[in-house]
Amino acid sequence: MQSVKVAARHLVLAVSLLLATGCYWSRYSEVMAMHLELLDQYSRKLQSLSASGRTVALEDWAEFVYPLERARDFARIAAQRYPDLDSLARFREVLERYAAVVDDPGVLSAPDGGKRLAAEVAALEKSIEATRRALEREESS
Numbered sequence: 001m002q003s004v005k006v007a008a009r010h011l012v013l014a015v016s017l018l019l020a021t022g023c024y025w026s027r028y029s030e031v032m033a034m035h036l037e038l039l040d041q042y043s044r045k046l047q048s049l050s051a052s053g054r055t056v057a058l059e060d061w062a063e064f065v066y067p068l069e070r071a072r073d074f075a076r077i078a079a080q081r082y083p084d085l086d087s088l089a090r091f092r093e094v095l096e097r098y099a100a101v102v103d104d105p106g107v108l109s110a111p112d113g114g115k116r117l118a119a120e121v122a123a124l125e126k127s128i129e130a131t132r133r134a135l136e137r138e139e140s141s
Contacts, residue, residue, distance in 0.1 A: 036091075
């Protein structure tokens, strides 16, 4: 699970470097792909915790919310330049799905939490794949 924290730090560093170097707009698809991967990893981490019967202390829940905040920032900034891209519209759906995954810190201790979480993660994964396909279409056109 330490690899997720390392990935988050790398994402923040990569986005910071892209912004600092002025390459942000030309790296749209790469930055979005990093966000998609990170959200996928964190949702899988939560699912793994649920499967093993472990919980997350409320004060540590921010670890799962932080990637959503960064991804929302990216979407807001990208919308200034690419408001009509299908990938961005689909990415917003991913953000809604991920928000549903991390909405309830008590999900890991709820009696039906594992089932609820599994359903939310499955929906998230479908949205992530749809967004990746949209990115691929845009890159090939």
